[in-house]
Amino acid sequence: MMLKPRAILTLFILILLLSPLLLPTYQITLLNYIGLYALVVLGLVLLTGVGGMTSFGQAAFVGLGAYASAYLTTTEQLPDWLAWAGHSPWLALLVGIALTAVVALILGALTLRLSGHYLPLGTIAWGISLYYLFGTVEQLGGHTGVSNLPVISLFGIALDKGEKMFYLIWAVLLLAIVITQNLLNSREGRAIRALKGGQLMAEAMGVNTFRSKLVIFLISALFAAVSGWLYAHTQRFINPTPFGLSMGIDYLFMALIGGVASVWGALVGAGVLTMLKQWLQDLLPHLLGSDGQYETIIFGLLIIAVMHRSPGGLWPILMRFIPVKLKSRQLLQEDGPAVRLDQRRPPRQGDLILEAQQVTRRFGGLIANNNMSLQVHAGEIVALIGPNGAGKSTMFNQLSAVDTPTSGEVRFLGQSLKGKSSREVAAMGMSRTFQHVKLLPGMTVLENVAIGAHLRGERGVLSAALRLERAEEQSLLQEARYQLQRVGLGDYLYEEAGSLALGQQRILEIARALCADPCLLLLDEPAAGLRFKEKQALAELLQKLRGEGMAILLVEHDMDFVMGLVDRIVVMEFGEKIAEGLPQDIQTNPAVLEAYLGGAE
């Protein structure tokens, strides 16, 4: 029997609702901890699993939320400017959230540009700094901490017992899970999911990847702060210990053991580790004969084992044993009348679109491009060809603003590209594909293509989290489907992009580029890896686009494909232009023949 996810979820919520009535207080306390931890770990799933950034500092954000509330609700004489927020946990929550947001934005701005190892090391550094700060500031009670925190009251009910806090904690957690899932299935969410392994591509599609990083960093910090607030008012006593680096490491371990790729992994990880810790703390002192935190030995080895055997964590393993019918989500609503997206006014046939003027690019002593000039007009297909190592890819990078010429200028729609990022160029109407296909293999074909339309939507993170952007979302997805049907991939909308053949992946990239509604297409070896029929279909598509006034520049090695299709050819060798002209002239040009076949002796 296959169960529907919705049925399981309903069952789960029902069990949650009943558990305070059935379980002893001790178990409820444990469940409270699991909920509190899972909220922090959920942020880590977003940050590490989805965004590919590792943080050991989450415990410090938990501390910020907890201490902000503890300070505001227990201090007798607050400074005047804070007096309004005194003695109310709810106002303290607001202040805590604002404080955490400010701190997270500063720390994020400082550290999120770092790549590789610097980011996790940076999080360790500020994690430790904040921890020591909690312990040294006198107003925060030093190492003894703060006690006698008031209870939270909700609709006039004082949540003074673990059984009552239980409902608040788990309601907040479930809400956070829903928000996270909503966010991930949106325009902003696709940009976030592109952070892991697709940043270059995302920037070329107009996504501000740094902003996306900052967004999830902020969200994960806020989840942590809310967890800290709940913790402080559940315990009604805090000291710095649970906000130190070792707890930060524990949070990351929970995420890894549960599985960082799924929001439910957060729950599994927090649950497994909390229960295990409890059990080991009872068991190990008996076995070893003395008290101490010996469970860390087991935890450390357990994590190593998980990293060796199942780097995806426990959730994927669990899913193999639970009979849940997971169909790929039908993202498009067939009935909804989606509004077509606005299109930019196409340039007139023959208008000058792209112009390179005497572009030279030097890498040290090597001149990769020397004095290259070329033009592309609306309604024209131009091919850039040349033997391997001729400098085509470097030229391509100059034209698409990935790289900046040493001298000379590239002009697009009359504007110089000097100092422009690939993001700005994308916004101006240039769209491209990549020589080595860059797509997100785990995402559906439809969603991959929808990234191309990123700049054509405008609804942000908040409306995505609350599902207020569904109409725009439908329009974006409709556009993606339309472009996929146009290139002949209409049957694969819900397949994983990574499961397509290489040729189809190249076509997918073209659909993604078209989704941006460009007036210039830059295609890097679009026919490589395609079969004969597919090449024919591609040629037809490009011809059709040309008819609509699109300007197309392509780099290509397949001469049969190029000669039958393009209007003009520019030939490069050793970084320089050696010929330019109509296909039939190029075929008989002696300089070109020599470059390709070697000179006749």
Added chain:
Amino acid sequence: MNFQIAVLLGQDGVTNGAIYALLALSILLVFTVTRILLIPQGEFVTFGALTMAAIQSGKPTALGWLLLALVLIDCALDLRQMWKTGKQAGAMNYGEIKWSAIKIGYTAMLLVLLHSLTLADIPMLAQALLTLALVVPFGPILYRLFFQPIASAHSLVLLIVSIALHVAMVGIGLLLFGPEGARTAPFSDSGFRLGPVMLKSQTLWVILVSIALIVMLFIAFERTLYGKALRATAVNRMGARLMGISPVFAGKVTFAMATFIGALSGILIAPITTLYFDSGFIISLKGFVGAIIGGLASYPIAAIGAVAVGMVEAFSMFWASNYKEIIVFTLIIPFLLWRSLTSRHVEEEE
């Protein structure tokens, strides 16, 4: 603050800085060769110091038995590997048996020494050598058990395993050495008078040994063929392998060096500072601050950065002792900022 206090603080700063410099170099060494950020470096320091303390108090530490257990697992894995590849190739290569015998024999000999000698009475140099003989083999064995199977994994996976190993080792440290701190006898009691201030002899020991080690490392890496081979592995694993350099061996050698440096640092500072089973983390993190100042690439800048960390720590102890750790770890942020502004963003390919 007068001159005398400044000299005293400077002395503390240089002593700690020299240790941080050693650790920073060892962290860099391991990172460049294996891409692993060796967080457990600090545990090698505490293991060294606490083993030395145990030996001085005449107790044969249980560390020997842990070593024996790990060596047995290690040998079992090696022999299984030998059996497998031998079966595939159709001919057994019995060299592994000899190696296993050597490893087990070495450990057995250590255990016999530990339990037969009156440890508290042997000369201090012998105590130190015994400590090193006990602790250093952990490096290559830990590499063999935990890192070698995933040597080509994503660098973040390596980092997480490294942290996990640190967490486990802290627990093991508590189990083996107990929660009490330990301090060992100084190498010599004499002091030196330099103008108006006394210099502790242990300070000189630390500085001299550090400089000697740094010079030795420099010579080993710049002047010997094997040092060059290790650097080649750091630049390009695959290329080095094609040239006949074994990345497994390179990994084990660098881990052995890191353990040696760690344990020796522990022995050096044990007479100055009281160390606990969990003191290692903060110490190695300060080494990391040095290594990061050096951009995880430059040895001299890392060493200078580490000494600077020691100085900042010593002087902030005087002016704002409560905020010592905060100041040291916030020190890293300007450097991170500087790196984030200067380094061009390059996408990591998965």
